[in-house]
Amino acid sequence: MRNFFAILILTSILFGQVLINEIMFKPSVISQEWIELYNAGDSSVDIHSWTISDPNYTAIIVDSSFTIEPGEFIIISQFDTTFDCPTIFVESSWPYLNNTGDTVYLRDSDSALVDIAVYSVSSSWGYDISVELPEYSSDGSDPANWLQCEDATGSTPCHINSVYEITYPVDISITSITIEPSNPTPDDTFSITVIVENLGTENASGFSLTTEYISSSDTTEIETIELSDIPAGGSVEQQFSLTLPAGNYSILASVDDTLGTNNSNSIDIVVSEPGEVPDILITEIMFKPTESSEEWIELYNNDHIAVDIEGWSITDATGNAIITSESFIIEPGEYAIITEVDMTGFSCPTLTCEDWRFLNNDGESLHLHDSIGTVVDSAIFSVSDSWSYGVTVERCSLYADGWNEDNWIACQDPAGATPCQINSTWPIDYDIAITSMSAEPFRPEPDNPFNVFVDIENVGVYTASGYDISLYLDTDRSHNYTVDDTLISTQSIPDLNSDESTTISFNVSLPAGLYSLVAVLSDTVRSNNEAFITVQVGMTIVITEIMFDPEISDHEWIEVYNAGNESIDLANWDIADASGTGTITYDSFIIEPGEYAIICEVPLAGFSCPSIVAESWRYLNNTDYESIYLINPDEEIVEQVAYDVDDWTQDVSAERISIYVDGMDTDNWRPSRSIDGSTPCQDNSIWSATEKITCDVQPNPFDPERGENAEIVINAPVDATIETRIYNLRGKLIVDFEAKAANVWDGNDENGNPVPTGAYVIVAEIEQNGKVTHHRFPIAVARGMKK
Template sequence: MFPCCSTRLWRYALLWGTISTGQSLAQVVVNEIMPVPPTAEPEWIELFNFSDTTVDLTNWWIADLQTAVSLPPLVIPPQGYAILTRDTAALREARYIPENAFLVELKLPTLNNTSDAILLRRSDSVLVDSLFYSMRWGKKAISLERRQATLPAWSADNLVPCQAPAGATPGEVNSITPVPNDYCLLELAMFSPLAFRLVVLNNGTAPQTSAVAILWVDVDRDHHFSPTEIRHRLDIPALAPMQRWEATVAAEILWGDIPAGWYEVRAAISLTGDVRWWNDTVYRRFYRSATLPNIRVNEILYNPPAEGAEFVELINVGDDTLVLEGWKLHDWRPTGADTLVIRTALRVPPGGFVVIAWDSAVMRPYPWLSAHRGVYIGSSSLILNNDADAVVVRDPNDVVVDSVYYFASWHDPALRGTRRGISLEKLHPLLPSTDASSWSSCGAPEGATPGKTNSIAVPLPLRGSLTASPNPFRLSEAERRYCVIAYEIPFPKALVTVRIFNEEGILLRTVTQARFSAAQSHVVWDGRTDRGELLPPGLYVIALEAVDTETSRTYGAKSSLVVTY
């Protein structure tokens, strides 16, 4: 019978290391254990003969702190493995076991799910090896592996969770045991929208002089990385054991001319003799930010009706369908609680609308939203202020795609009474979001048009030096209407003034005065004079004057506009 002592004495011996001196006798060690296996897999213990001679383990003892079991006839060759378990059939069903590994069925002591010790003794009770584990070092359904067979396994320094994708390596070299050829890809990350970082470690015991890092992008999104999708190759310099190497790759090298959106990226290291493919290949999902973002803020309801809720409407002004997964919306305080993150693969076709809200009550005043696919109701404590606030849209890389700081004064001054339930609409999606003249009050009976064309929408003029749209400009006492005046000037930056004159040359309205402008831009006019009166029908002149901010040179242009009723 196995000579036993009390559990307290065993724990005392383990604590003070009095039984670890048997390591000097070891040719066979407890090399890998599965104390908390996944469902349908039995517990098991792997023994490894790291010596150059055959070892006969017949009638040896395997024990934990409670019980001991005698081993059946078992001979392990040099560098050979034996796996001990209660159910060999179940283990073969759950795991790949190499043919040259011995699989032994016996009444294995039950391994504790918290901590325990495993002892290997010869038939004469001499201690050969011992291992102590704590599941604080490990993970459920992942084996604990010995890093170095020749070192004691009493702490997390030499007993580590398996790193192989299968979660265990019974009958094989442990995934954490150093081998001569082993390059590890530690990191593939996008540390800004403009660059990726690659970190490689020579995790082997031998110096290396030649290796290549290869990067793919799954351009066609078929979850397969073909040779034509290789975007970049990097020669890795000579690395000594445990030496790291970092490289930066410009994002445009990987992205090229592919459209904005989510893509799978694969990075792999090619090193002769490296069989640990699981640590030299990395798959990541990254967002390719648009060079010219195609999402615009198109409508804002910050003061909803009593039965409704706040919302922000976005529109896709590009030619490609966009997936807004991971996009963010926040006000002037970009805190975690006030930031709404789109968690689903919300698709927006060209010209399509997305209505973003943080309260399902947004659906009540607008019955057509129930059939609209572009509604996202997220979780956020975001509250838009009624006097003034910011609305900021960011892509998954935190690039600001569009932003607007609105004011209550942007509502139509002719609007009488309360503005509750009336949204701010953009006259055209391509107008500058930060310009007050791009926005005005919704004119629809419902007070807002989420998911629809804005009630005050106007077409943009055709490109030219100075044009207006619509022209003729049809005014109405009953409805608010707007005219977009587009211009192109020969200066990259200038101070622009736009005025409206009648046929006699009398100034009626200064639409904008010394406004800082780019070479191409727009202004919006509501058909009124400086005194707020609607112009009568007739022919009018739009006059533009631009002063170059660099040279003070001037440029002028005129265009005619017909006003009707």
């Protein structure tokens, strides 16, 4: 064999001087995303034919010459608009940015990687708030370097980032503006207090402060004053007096410092007669009902007088809607439901809105107006895409501002909503609740004692004493207590102070089988006094692997394993998901102990274990959360699992990490690391995962001219997510295998063109515990150089 060439491996990709500096990924208008670029270098850069992309889409930024000058910002926009700096409207193939995290690539006209941005945020991230880099030298591929914009507007396009760690000699900021009293009355004087701070490093002098009030489209100056000198890090407080007639106003304060976007601040106020604005509150919102047309909003009269809402309206970002043009009285302390369509079954007065505002499933901002347009109450909330259907958001407190997202949380009642009654989130005098219930171990052995743990909390205002808890065998399998259930044991609950919790343990022993256990409190307040769990005593059939997104759409399959000691016959068993139930087979189909079997959508060949085509297949979700159930002929759920798809690669199965951990835990599932993309009829590839991150390449070097392919396997911890790419030594992307740990490379690039002989870099992107790291390994192509 000849001596080959020396293999040079780059330990990092050299990025250009143009960088991704700010990303608006979650605008309130879904089609108004944008990305800010910044030229941090010393020379101009022409971005003609450059591209911006994510793992799914690639867009040419501009197909003609476009120069970014040193120190200049530009905006790449999904929509046709203008900013304070040069703006490019990307008309097609925009890389739609994920609301909880994404990877954004910036490449030059030769497809060489210029910069990469990897951000990851929680599902509760607010709308119209960008992520920013703290320094131009920050590594954008590290999600920890992308910080929430701190500017009051939510973003800083075309300006220095709000989180940028830089100080100026003089930087004047209005940090707060308040009024006293908070609800002024007409023609009575109230005070406005403005705090101005010097965020710079030197003394600030010669600045002035202007206050104005805005009514409708008119702006009127209140007063302009010269500010005294403000030392570095110091602040001054200025007060103004004002008298206004009844109406809605905005009070605006601004300083004549032009640096940054912190030079003004405002506050909205309502000037009204005492008691003129009724204390009607929005207390609960059904924005994602099971039936899409059955949205509703609950109002509550917190006033001491009856209120007629004739002529009132409700608005959101899309417009205004009249609730009713006829008299509708809400008595003091009474609830009322405003519905989208005519609905029955509520226990309080109900009114069908004359012109409904369709509520967004991921969040909403609402304003309740009286007949003259005064804002009576407001509500704002945002939720994740995985929010369950039929579950409301409830106001946490009547006395906290509804225009505060922290004052809205998911309904805690098992029914998912509490229309016409006290919110599940509101404390009452005496109320204890079951907060969770579990069994240990997860699958007990037959006739061996196991523990059932019930967590109890005092969610009431006062100390709870004298309560009991009982555990029942759910004989009729209703999942709640009935007189037919069999009592196992009753225990006393110790006295609990408000917000105090305790755990009660029951010792239980049962023969092999599937059981439902119900825990019941002696407290009868609310519906938080019962809980149930299903316990499988003894090992039985388990789902171990799921092919939910095959290359050929109807080649879905599920692998099951008999972990018990007896044969299992699947005759008349069902398979189910959230959308329905289907029969696996009406005929006998035996799975022996320790044996795998495959349940298929259509007839498939090539399996080395028994397989069967389901009589009625449940089409598996390949874009979102999915739950799967195996149900025996007695209509008992014998096995249940769940997976959650996030940028999953096609034709790669989901493998269960452990059969001894709950299959409903989505963290118990990972993509197969097999070179074939799945491991039907054999032990899961994930079971051989290693703690150390390594790369096996066979052969290396390899000669495509001899028909050789390189098998590339990335070894990483079981809880890691792996993406694999190959670059040349200039940093140009050759092939992107996406979210696969095991891949075969034929020596061609993504366009099918053979790459030349030489050294290349395998880059494994590993995400673990919210942190992303990049690991580089050598690979060489040796065309015609092997004998």
